[in-house]
Amino acid sequence: MIGFWLCAAALLLAALAFLLIPLLRGRKVQAEEDRTALNVTLYQERLQELQNQHAAGALDAQQLADGRDEAARELLADTDGLQRQQHPLGRKLPLLAAVLVPVVAAGLYWHFGAIADVEKAATFAEAPRNIQEMTARLEATVQSNPQSAEGWYFLGRTYMAQERAGDAAKAFEQAVNLTGRAPELLGQWAQALYFSSNKQWSEQLQALTDEALQADPNEATSLGLLGIAAFESGNFAQAIEQWQKLVALLPAEDPSRQAIEGGIERAREQLAEGGAQPSVAAPTAPSTAAANKAALLTVKVSLAPELQGKVQGDDAVFVFARAVSGPPMPLAVKRLKVSDLPAEVQLSDSDAMMPQLKISGFAQVQLVARISRSGNATAGEWQGSGQPLASDTKAVQQLLIDRADGQ
Structure with missing residues (x-):
């Protein structure tokens, strides 16, 4: 400034x-x-x-x-x-x-004038030094653009990382209201409400998880939450049942898989100590097809010649895939600079921003590349997007950044 x-x-x-x-x-x-x-x-x-x-x-x-x-x-x-x-x-x-x-x-x-935009651009010019600074930036983003579902979603995730479940619940509620009640967001909202209410189950939580699972029976956050709630209430058999459903959805290399399997074992131990045996089948390893389901999309990103003089070499370039029918937030993201273009990048399940939201979990995705001088992934100056394609597409996709963001 x-x-x-x-x-x-x-x-x-x-x-x-x-x-x-x-x-x-x-x-x-x-x-x-x-x-x-x-x-x-x-x-x-x-x-x-x-x-x-x-x-x-x-x-x-x-x-x-x-x-x-x-x-x-x-x-x-x-x-x-x-x-x-x-x-x-x-x-x-x-x-x-x-x-x-x-x-x-x-x-x-x-x-x-646009002093607020100038101040915001100056704020986002550098990478955040800590999670508190990231939180402040996201709060400023949703304050200036309260219709940004992505901004509310990322703010909720940041609050959860800081164990601010009450604030996260409010942020996820805003995201739900803006996106038409996507099941993934309903699960996130329910989870934040559960931890903000000192792990007390309520009719609202039951309604949110029921709605999410009715729209998507494999909604991972809701399944995990139902397992946690069942375990905390002493219903270990139901906890095992819910967590087994969740484990069956996760690829073998998923880092959260081991923690969930550990929870299942603890629930089995509790059942054994109580003299009861689990009535559900033992967990089975995912099939080879499921283990190999991890998606890998390759995209070559380039900049239109008419935009060469309108961008700077240090401007951030975000390349991401988002679900055609699903939550508005990206499923996987890679960050580059304008000076790196043209560049070829790969987006896979290992780049997922959330373990529950992976490219392979959706039939069709859309590839998008966005240039943001402020370094804000949710809004920028220029972008390019492709047509919907199958999430298991193997051919290299071409993505040209050629128009103003939002067009």
């Missing part, structure tokens, strides 16, 4: 210079005009003296003429090089304008 205000001050000084410098020059001109008037007065007095001497007989006609010529030459010599300038505006109007220019400029910029 300091650079912005320095530039504004420099422009203001330049504007004032156009008003004040001519006024200062006018003082010099006025002094020259005063000296010229004095010389004319002296010339007239000299002529009168010569006329008196001629009348007294001290000068003849020739001497009178010679004296007049000499006085005229002296007057011309004294006024040689002087420039007479007219100042129809006078001095008061330029001084008044010099005062009004900064006042009017400040008022117009305050009303029509």
